[in-house]
Amino acid sequence: MDYLKAFAVGGVICVIGQILIDKTKLTPARILVTFVVLGVFLQLIRVYEPLVKFAGAGATVPLTGFGYNLCKGVAKAVNERGFLGIFTGGLTASSGGVAAALVFGFLVSVIFRSKSKK
Amino acid sequence: MNTRIGTQTVKIENPPVILETASIAGVKEGEGPLGSTFDKVLTDDTLGEKTWEKSESTLQRQTALLALEKARLKQSDINYILAGDLLNQCVGAHYSVRDLDIPFFGLYGACSTMTESMSIGSMLIGGGCADYVMCLTSSHFCSSERQFRNPLEYGGQRTPSAQWTVTGAGCAVLSSHGDGPRVTHVTTGKVIDKGVTDISNMGAAMAPAAIDTLLAHFADTGAKPDEYDMILTGDLGVIGSDILCELMLKEGFDIRKNHRDCGKLIYDIEAQDVHAGGSGCGCCGSVFCGYIFGELKKRNLKKILVMATGALMNPMVVEQGESIPAIAHAVTIEN
Amino acid sequence: MTNKEYNEYVKQKTPDSKIFSNCLKAFVSGGIICVLGQVLIAVFGKCGFGEEDASTLTSITLIFLGALLTGLDIYPKIAKFAGAGTVVPITGFANSVVSPALEAKTEGMVLGVGAKIFTIAGPVILYGTFASCAAGLIYWIISLF
Incomplete structure (x- = not known):
């Protein structure tokens, strides 16, 4: 059941992205930015947490989940450290993903070569 | 002279x-x-x-x-x-x-x-x-x-x-001498910009320039479309070609029969999944210098008009909100 | 024909994306990636990691897979079919980090790979961080009362 929920919710979030790409001509880079910021906002108004509880990876794997993580992290940090938490919370919570993306990105760039397309 | x-x-x-x-x-x-x-x-x-x-x-x-x-x-x-x-x-x-x-x-x-x-x-x-x-x-x-x-x-x-x-x-x-097909007329295009901003729709950005140059060519030389065995454009692709033929017809010139586009000729559009066709300098370059010149040498073509079109696009300036200017230059080639 | 009329005409001449079939493909492929995420969460859970760590490890694993498949030139082939189904999941973020860096290797390791790795990741991290700080400010102000 968990898998079905993850499939359905994750799929729907991707469909929203597809509609934005096809209808608004937003470039994928803008889509990514929009989704992250949207994730932050939806968590701020306490909508995203219930969605994560319901759909698990269906809500955390799409990039809105990255935004959710940022927002959850900043809430926790402000709670623990006050004003300083505003600055430390977001990146602390998302550091795993960001570091992984940069490290793996770097390694892949060094190892592989770009190829011609057909 | x-x-x-x-x-x-x-x-x-x-x-x-x-x-x-x-x-x-x-x-x-x-x-x-x-x-x-x-x-x-x-x-x-x-x-x-x-x-x-x-x-x-x-x-x-x-x-x-x-x-x-x-x-x-x-x-x-x-x-x-x-x-x-x-x-x-x-x-x-x-x-x-x-x-x-x-x-x-x-x-x-x-x-x-x-x-x-x-x-x-x-x-x-x-x-x-x-x-x-x-x-x-x-x-x-x-x-x-x-x-x-x-x-x-x-x-x-x-x-x-x-x-x-x-x-x-x-x-x-x-x-300056020798045998072969000759370039008899040169029609130089003007930079035309009809306000297209979509960098994924070059054909539509370039079609107005093609129309402008083609109309100037017909007006200057008095030639009719039927005089040409082929009116060859560079890389208007499927959409640009469609626009060119339709708007030329509205101007009173029917080029549908003899118009060809290198961007449509070079690929099998469906099977090779190239969407609206080929583009790039090398599109007209390789098609004209290959297939078309071959046909001219075999004398399967007697008189053609070759008109390559260019989208003078700079991604940075388009990001700044500018539209895409375009140009088309035509040469008449006769055997 | 004025520019406005011409652009209207172009719009009518330009075929629309096949939005229904695109959405279906995005739904299925995006869904599958999320299911894969769910499987990974379960596996890491079984290995004894807590909920939060399992989730972070899942993200890291998916980013690894996205990066590797990009290097192997497989990700763009899937993406051609999947559209947003491979853009929106975190694997798409990995692809957008790797792809500009990979081809900028010819311009060197610092201004090539080093700078271009942030072409798309940069805006995402910037606006994500900015939004989180804005949210943090709101949380902080609320905490004062």
């Missing part, structure tokens, strides 16, 4: 001969319907080079050398080489011509470069300034893609109006 006729056309009294041409095409282009008409089809789009920019300039240089070989001329015989490509500062041309020993004029006309170079070359010869001129251009999918669109490995979808940049090059050797 050469005569200017009308506002944009020159009738060349001693029309230069297209002595020889050479065309080299990439792997995908070689698999297309015109595969057998290119002089050479690459088996490796890198051409053994480490960067895509080098691959493109090597492609261009090999095409130039092949044209010389076919025309049985030496580099010292050539008075001018006119070359250009799509890349910033024309690096494709500059680094290919660097290794040649020929006086050079660099051109930027985006995808219109093939007919831009032939226009100027014909006027140089017609004006008595040169005996032999080489007209050279190229494009490479990989170097263009990274400059104008997305990284090669980027996972995105192309819109239905997007065109596929041709990996290919063409070189034509013009001469």
Whole structure:
């Protein structure tokens, strides 16, 4: 059941992205930015947490989940450290993903070569 | 003496001969319907080079050398080489011509470069300034893609109006004497901008320039569309060609029967999944210098109009909110 | 024909993306990636990691897979079919980090790979961080009362 929920919710979030790409001509880079910021906002108004509880990876794997993580992290940090938490919370919570993306990105760039397309 | 006729056309009294041409095409282009008409089809789009920019300039240089070989001329015989490509500062041309020993004029006309170079070359010869001129251009999918669109490995979808940049090059050797098809008229286009901003719809951005030049050509020369065995455009693609034919009809010129577009000819649009067709300097370059010149030599074509179109697009300026200006240059070629 | 009329005409001449089939493909492929994420969460859970760590490890694993498949030139082939189904999941973020860096290798390790790795990741991290700080400010102000 968990898998079905993850499939359905994750799929729907991707469909929203597809509609934005096809209808608004937003470039994928803008889509990514929009989704992250949207994730932050939806968590701020306490909508995203219930969605994560319901759909698990269906809500955390799409990039809105990255935004959710940022927002959850900043809430926790402000709670623990006050004003300083505003600055430390977001990146602390998302550091795993960001570091992984940069490290793996770097390694892949060094190892592989770009190829011609057909 | 050469005569200017009308506002944009020159009738060349001693029309230069297209002595020889050479065309080299990439792997995908070689698999297309015109595969057998290119002089050479690459088996490796890198051409053994480490960067895509080098691959493109090597492609261009090999095409130039092949044209010389076919025309049985030496580099010292050539008075001018006119070359250009799509890349910033024309690096494709500059680094290919660097290794040649020929006086050079660099051109930027985006995808219109093939007919831009032939226009100027014909006027140089017609004006008595040169005996032999080489007209050279190229494009490479990989170097263009990274400059104008997305990284090669980027996972995105192309819109239905997007065109596929041709990996290919063409070189034509013009001469003041000899036998072969001749360039008799040159119609120079104006920069036309109808406010199209979609960088994935080049055909629509370029069609107005094609219409403008074509109307000027018909007005200046008094020619009718039926006089041409073929009216060949460079890379308007499916959408641009459709717009061109429809709007020309509204102007009273029916070109639907004899209009062809290199961007539509070079690929099997459906099977090769190229959406609206081919584009790039090398599109008109390789198709004209391959298939079309072959047909001219076989005398299957007697009189044609070749008009390459260029979208003078700079991604940075388009990001700033500007629209895409376009240009089209036409030359009449008669057997 | 004015520019406005011409652009209207172009719009009518340009075929629309096949939005229904695109959405279906995005739904299925995006869904599958999320299911893969769910499987990974379960596996890491079984290995004894807490909920939060399992989730972070899942993200890291998916980013690794996205990066590797980009290097192998497989990701863009899937993406051609999947559209937003491979853009929106975190694997798409990995693709957008790797792809500009990979081809910028020819311009060197610092201004090539080093700078271009942030072409798309940069805006995402910037606006994500900015939004989180804005949210943090709101949380902080609320905490004062």
